[in-house]
Amino acid sequence: MIEVIELTVNGDRHRIGVPSHYTLLETLRYVLGYTGSKQGCDKGDCGSCTVLVDGVPTLSCILPVQEAVGHEVTTVEGLAGPDGPHALQDAFDICGAAQCGFCTPGVLIAAASLLRQTESPSRQEIKTALSGNLCRCTGYTKIYEAVELAARAAREGRKPSELVQR
Amino acid sequence: MKLEDLRDKQKERAASDEELRQALEREFQVIGRRLRRTDGLSKSTGRTVYTDDIVLPGMLHGKILRSPHPHAHIKSIDASRALALDGVHAVITGSDMPVPYGILPWTRDEHALCVDKVRYVGDGVAAVAAVDEETANRALELIEVEYEAVRHYLDPKEALADPETPIHEPHKPGENGNVSKRVHLEFGDVDRLMEGSEVVVESEYYFEGTTHTAIEPHCAIGYYDASGKLTVWSATQVPHYLHRELARVLDLDVARVRVIQPAVGGAFGGKSEPFDLEFCVAKLSMATGRPVKILYTREEVFYAHRGRHPMLMRYRTGADRSGRIKAVDASTVMDGGAYSSFGLVTTYYSGQLVTMPYAMESYRFDSTRVYTNKPCCGPKRGHGSVQPRFAIEVQLDRLAEALGVDPIELRRINSLGSDTRSVNEFRVTSNGFLECLEAVEAASDWTNKYRRLPYGRGVGVAGSCYISGTNYPIYPNEMPQSAVQLQVDRSGRVTVFCGASEIGQGSDSALAYIVAEELGVPLDYIRVLSADTDLTPVDLGAYSSRETFMCGNACIAAARQIKEQVRQAVGEAWGCRSKQVALAGGWAFDVRDTGQRLPISEAFNLAEARFGTLGAVGCYNTPKDIHGDYRGGTIGSSPAYSFTAHVVELAVDPETGFVEVEKIWIAHDCGRALNPILVEGQMEGSAYMGFAEAILEEHIFKESGLHNAPSLLDYKIPTSLDTPEMESLIVESLDPEGPYGAKEAGEGPLHPSIPAIANAIYDAVGVRPDRLPFSPPRVWTAIQARRVREEAGELVLWKREPRETALPVTGD
Amino acid sequence: MLRLHPYRYHRPRELAGALELLKVHAGNVMPIAGGTDLMPNMKHRLFTPGHLVSLKGVEGLYGIEERDGEIWIGACESLTSVASAPLVKRYYPSLAFAASTIANPMIRNQGTIGGNLCLDTRCTYYNQTHFWRQALGFCLKRDGDVCHVVKGGTRCVAAHSADTPPVLITLGASADLASTEGTRTIGVEEFFTADGVWNTARKPHEVVTRVRLPKPPAGLRTSYQKLRERKSVDFPILSVALAVAMADTDTVASISLVVSGLGAKPRTIGQLDDIAAGRQLDAGIIEAVAEQAYRQCHPLANIIVDSDWRRAMVRVYVRRAFRDIQSKSEAAA
Ligand SMILES: Cc1cc2nc3c(=O)[nH]c(=O)nc-3n(C[C@H](O)[C@H](O)[C@H](O)COP(=O)(O)OP(=O)(O)OC[C@H]3O[C@@H](n4cnc5c(N)ncnc54)[C@H](O)[C@@H]3O)c2cc1C
Numbered sequence A: 001m002i003e004v005i006e007l008t009v010n011g012d013r014h015r016i017g018v019p020s021h022y023t024l025l026e027t028l029r030y031v032l033g034y035t036g037s038k039q040g041c042d043k044g045d046c047g048s049c050t051v052l053v054d055g056v057p058t059l060s061c062i063l064p065v066q067e068a069v070g071h072e073v074t075t076v077e078g079l080a081g082p083d084g085p086h087a088l089q090d091a092f093d094i095c096g097a098a099q100c101g102f103c104t105p106g107v108l109i110a111a112a113s114l115l116r117q118t119e120s121p122s123r124q125e126i127k128t129a130l131s132g133n134l135c136r137c138t139g140y141t142k143i144y145e146a147v148e149l150a151a152r153a154a155r156e157g158r159k160p161s162e163l164v165q166r
Numbered sequence B: 001m002k003l004e005d006l007r008d009k010q011k012e013r014a015a016s017d018e019e020l021r022q023a024l025e026r027e028f029q030v031i032g033r034r035l036r037r038t039d040g041l042s043k044s045t046g047r048t049v050y051t052d053d054i055v056l057p058g059m060l061h062g063k064i065l066r067s068p069h070p071h072a073h074i075k076s077i078d079a080s081r082a083l084a085l086d087g088v089h090a091v092i093t094g095s096d097m098p099v100p101y102g103i104l105p106w107t108r109d110e111h112a113l114c115v116d117k118v119r120y121v122g123d124g125v126a127a128v129a130a131v132d133e134e135t136a137n138r139a140l141e142l143i144e145v146e147y148e149a150v151r152h153y154l155d156p157k158e159a160l161a162d163p164e165t166p167i168h169e170p171h172k173p174g175e176n177g178n179v180s181k182r183v184h185l186e187f188g189d190v191d192r193l194m195e196g197s198e199v200v201v202e203s204e205y206y207f208e209g210t211t212h213t214a215i216e217p218h219c220a221i222g223y224y225d226a227s228g229k230l231t232v233w234s235a236t237q238v239p240h241y242l243h244r245e246l247a248r249v250l251d252l253d254v255a256r257v258r259v260i261q262p263a264v265g266g267a268f269g270g271k272s273e274p275f276d277l278e279f280c281v282a283k284l285s286m287a288t289g290r291p292v293k294i295l296y297t298r299e300e301v302f303y304a305h306r307g308r309h310p311m312l313m314r315y316r317t318g319a320d321r322s323g324r325i326k327a328v329d330a331s332t333v334m335d336g337g338a339y340s341s342f343g344l345v346t347t348y349y350s351g352q353l354v355t356m357p358y359a360m361e362s363y364r365f366d367s368t369r370v371y372t373n374k375p376c377c378g379p380k381r382g383h384g385s386v387q388p389r390f391a392i393e394v395q396l397d398r399l400a401e402a403l404g405v406d407p408i409e410l411r412r413i414n415s416l417g418s419d420t421r422s423v424n425e426f427r428v429t430s431n432g433f434l435e436c437l438e439a440v441e442a443a444s445d446w447t448n449k450y451r452r453l454p455y456g457r458g459v460g461v462a463g464s465c466y467i468s469g470t471n472y473p474i475y476p477n478e479m480p481q482s483a484v485q486l487q488v489d490r491s492g493r494v495t496v497f498c499g500a501s502e503i504g505q506g507s508d509s510a511l512a513y514i515v516a517e518e519l520g521v522p523l524d525y526i527r528v529l530s531a532d533t534d535l536t537p538v539d540l541g542a543y544s545s546r547e548t549f550m551c552g553n554a555c556i557a558a559a560r561q562i563k564e565q566v567r568q569a570v571g572e573a574w575g576c577r578s579k580q581v582a583l584a585g586g587w588a589f590d591v592r593d594t595g596q597r598l599p600i601s602e603a604f605n606l607a608e609a610r611f612g613t614l615g616a617v618g619c620y621n622t623p624k625d626i627h628g629d630y631r632g633g634t635i636g637s638s639p640a641y642s643f644t645a646h647v648v649e650l651a652v653d654p655e656t657g658f659v660e661v662e663k664i665w666i667a668h669d670c671g672r673a674l675n676p677i678l679v680e681g682q683m684e685g686s687a688y689m690g691f692a693e694a695i696l697e698e699h700i701f702k703e704s705g706l707h708n709a710p711s712l713l714d715y716k717i718p719t720s721l722d723t724p725e726m727e728s729l730i731v732e733s734l735d736p737e738g739p740y741g742a743k744e745a746g747e748g749p750l751h752p753s754i755p756a757i758a759n760a761i762y763d764a765v766g767v768r769p770d771r772l773p774f775s776p777p778r779v780w781t782a783i784q785a786r787r788v789r790e791e792a793g794e795l796v797l798w799k800r801e802p803r804e805t806a807l808p809v810t811g812d
Numbered sequence C: 001m002l003r004l005h006p007y008r009y010h011r012p013r014e015l016a017g018a019l020e021l022l023k024v025h026a027g028n029v030m031p032i033a034g035g036t037d038l039m040p041n042m043k044h045r046l047f048t049p050g051h052l053v054s055l056k057g058v059e060g061l062y063g064i065e066e067r068d069g070e071i072w073i074g075a076c077e078s079l080t081s082v083a084s085a086p087l088v089k090r091y092y093p094s095l096a097f098a099a100s101t102i103a104n105p106m107i108r109n110q111g112t113i114g115g116n117l118c119l120d121t122r123c124t125y126y127n128q129t130h131f132w133r134q135a136l137g138f139c140l141k142r143d144g145d146v147c148h149v150v151k152g153g154t155r156c157v158a159a160h161s162a163d164t165p166p167v168l169i170t171l172g173a174s175a176d177l178a179s180t181e182g183t184r185t186i187g188v189e190e191f192f193t194a195d196g197v198w199n200t201a202r203k204p205h206e207v208v209t210r211v212r213l214p215k216p217p218a219g220l221r222t223s224y225q226k227l228r229e230r231k232s233v234d235f236p237i238l239s240v241a242l243a244v245a246m247a248d249t250d251t252v253a254s255i256s257l258v259v260s261g262l263g264a265k266p267r268t269i270g271q272l273d274d275i276a277a278g279r280q281l282d283a284g285i286i287e288a289v290a291e292q293a294y295r296q297c298h299p300l301a302n303i304i305v306d307s308d309w310r311r312a313m314v315r316v317y318v319r320r321a322f323r324d325i326q327s328k329s330e331a332a333a
């Protein structure tokens, strides 16, 4: 059955018809073309599909799309603004925190939510916040460094690139 | 806008006078600096396009029907009901693609879809293309396959003992069809030297299978267009080999086949040969005239596998009283799964790659790869040598203990050194192993910790060596292993075309750094277009740690030609010798007077006016005479070798058997770090992956031949909270043949993690876990067994005084 | 991808509407809260209802508040809220802790306490894809008639694997159930049955509306210990919830100990008061309690983990629970 729903993604309201048994991830990727959110396991085990729903990190592969109706969905594409990439996105690039980049969108969303709640997260807090996002490439170290760099940049009101000596 | 205005924009971004003067003092401007990747921002902003992100007009979706039996003959397949289903466009079966394939031309024993027999649960038997995935799934349920199940083998021992229902036809009549490959090589007189050894240690080790678990599942799209040209987009790490095999299996003119590798979401060896989905999307597109996509489910990724071979290894190691290794005798049974894959190479690697970094007087190995009815094993990061490395390094720990020598010292004593040959006659040039040992020894405060930490805590060390590419391609030919083409635009933009596979390791970035170094253009003037067989010259792919070394060298060769042209043209314009012209920081400038300079684009324009359109090709081929002259001597020989040492510190909870790896110090000789960030990333990623195999992962099967747990919930890869702290210590030995001296960093640093953890567990609680993974039940059982023997007075109380017999307990 | 079967998704605003839908579509409908258990299970075709009734939009199912000397937790409160709510942390730290160990941060945001209570049992032969289960031969929990864990067994022994119920039992909690027929309250301990196929007393058309916890007696000491392979994501493969009521600072009044993750029902360890009531909490008592738990627990091969080890860990984890409450009370003193 096709259902007509209104979905707000990265600030844009979309009126779309979707099969009623679609997940938010299927809708984002295959109906709306927001391919930034990835699918690694499709059943809640890996975190690559993480998006924000009303600011809360959520696994879109196990969220019925109807549950996103009436809420604000933010994907990795929505983190960057007209002024350029989000500090975290820039920090990930600077620190080499994205290798294959497949886990990256989900990791960034989880990290963005952490930084909204905590100005100076400790290593342990970062680890805990990212403990649902499996990364197979980095061994996580560079990811922590990137989150710490972005947090520092935000605290000091500067750009991550201004804080590193090259 | 006038040309002048365009250049002003470039001058703003180019280096200042002061910076140019500084540049003259440095050997490199780009190489060795902590730079961004070329693809970092596009990845972090979610813009990078992976195969499943591609949607083509009119695209159909395919699915593959898989065998529920581990070993069975296919009696019949009836797809008529599936074909009748609304929305189904085509169904294909094995008979549509009867040509067998295999990554190695000597062992082509697979079919795109099984023809008459299935050999593991998950083997593909038919494929469907339909309007959407759900319809394709329904269609699969309507395909009727009649099987006749036959006896299946899960244990290599049984497959060896009973060749009655062989998994494959024997190579020769009378041989056991369950034997995939056997290699026996001996260097020096092992029996005599073992006999004469003052200390001999012997043990059996078991390495459980593990799998790559890249987070991106395999995905491919095929499109056979109206003109009869086939294009396949695939998450592969070997586009060139895929290109060839597609043409062969589908009986197409290879010049009318194109393979494009979009961004790949991790591979680790798990995407380094053709898979059924690539043939199926192509064939289904040929059948329908429409683009067809197949995306594996996570479960299918586990069936595709090609991961680490389970190995049962028996090792004897003999040494003299000073600790010098006199003889190593290894015999190994490898569980290959249902097909050959790279198995022939793996069988050699299991013996050939472990002689270094040590000097040994004699060495013998006997490895047998056996077929079983399980998903096929193949190359996983550290192909073939991670398992025996575990055995060999624990043997050394045993030896050190028997001799009362510090294990780091023992490794030092046996270090092979540079510019020499290994016992199996591989030529070694640069070798930074001793520096690696020193680095981890110092950083970890080893001397104050080894055997001195309280019961339950321990440190362990291990070393290793790995190849930087292989001297021989996997199909015999004399052509270069890697090639690069450069194209220069009047704007100063340079495009690098190369067949190399960027799989997250940063090979695109490495190419960009090299061009930026040679031509002096800013990094963001460089575009890297890689892995598209229509556009890029051949590179053999991302395996055996070959990319940086080989395409790096090819890229230097190409860039230097353009560099010379530019310097000559500018020199002529300035009336000076071309040697006096340097290219750096976005300028061509006079090394004697940095004030005399031109924006790099202007310099390029001069050269273009002088020589015609600027472009160059460069290639690299390996030296071929740097191994022993014996059958198999070519396999495992490499133009250069990387070296690694790890120290691990951990805590074992004796009550539960949990091993908490707290820190890994990783020292790795990568030759030269082109970008230390990328090298560290490879070191950390490798050490993490080794740690995971040591503690958590097991690719195991139920009696019925079903995969135990084909999901990311049940196949345990570490979360952030499980992963130890890691400290990367880069050692640069500057290889004479590597690009700027670089070797590899992607695979070598995985090896020592596992034996270093095993050795640290021994230091902590006095038990040797000789079977992987070192899961809590195993470690706990071993601790219990030791306690019984301690209480019986057979063993001393490990690191405890008699009065402390009650086990101290660490927190949870 | 793992595509879902077609279904209709209902989002009632009122509880009455939800209950009505469950009645109207009886036999072909399931409630869904966070969906973190049900969605993966549906992707594995373990459930294929034609209708889903979402509880997330039902207003009355929220709130963590003090009522009539009890603490009420609305069934749709997320695990994140339960783990961080000041009331829960103050009165029931072991519950907050248990909730904080569930799955991963995202799943705790999505998953609910009601769903945790109603979590389907788990088994290595059951939580697999349709292809996998078909290849092996279906089992009696779904689509088949044999048990692969207990050969020849006629009862499903899939494991209760939720983290909060064992704690809720030690805290004397109960659950409110509602259906078109009315409402009832049932103790969480009685809520569970030993049948792995459907291990709760909840009827399919009933909805858990809230969890109710009595105010803890003064000096109640609690602990929750979870054994799992990884430090995040994983379900418990053994869990121990402990609550010790003290008669005075040193003397035990009563002990409530629940061990779970082994069989279909969280196991309340019996005969502890004989061992401990009126005695001082010393090493001897702790060992005796651990021994009692060990004797009463018999892990089965419903997960692929060495059963002997899992059983030995019962003792260890019970000891750890005691050690935990001891160190907490030392810290408090
Ligand atoms: C990767 C992963 C790891 C996990 N790890 C853990 C873990 O460590 N510990 C743990 O306890 N759980 C774990 N879970 C399971 C699950 O996330 C939690 O148990 C969660 O609390 C379930 O709540 P939910 O609201 O999402 O339930 P749902 O999926 O919505 O529902 C679960 C079941 O309960 C029924 N139901 C839900 N709410 C009600 C209600 N109010 N009244 C009646 N019936 C209802 C549904 O019909 C369904 O049958 C994990 C899940 C995943 C995917």
Ligand code: SF4
Pocket: C122, C123, C124, C125, C126, C139, C140, C141, C142, C146, C147, C148, C149, C150, C155, C156, C157, C158, C196, C302
């Ligand atoms: S315990 Fe037996 S019946 Fe229950 S799910 Fe497991 S195999 Fe099936």
Ligand code: FES
Pocket: A038, A039, A040, A041, A042, A043, A044, A045, A046, A047, A048, A049, A050, A059, A060, A061, A062
């Ligand atoms: S794809 Fe959603 S958690 Fe893996």
Ligand code: FES
Pocket: A097, A098, A099, A100, A101, A102, A103, A104, A134, A135, A136, A137, A138, B215, B265, B266, B504
């Ligand atoms: S960067 Fe590849 S999975 Fe994280």
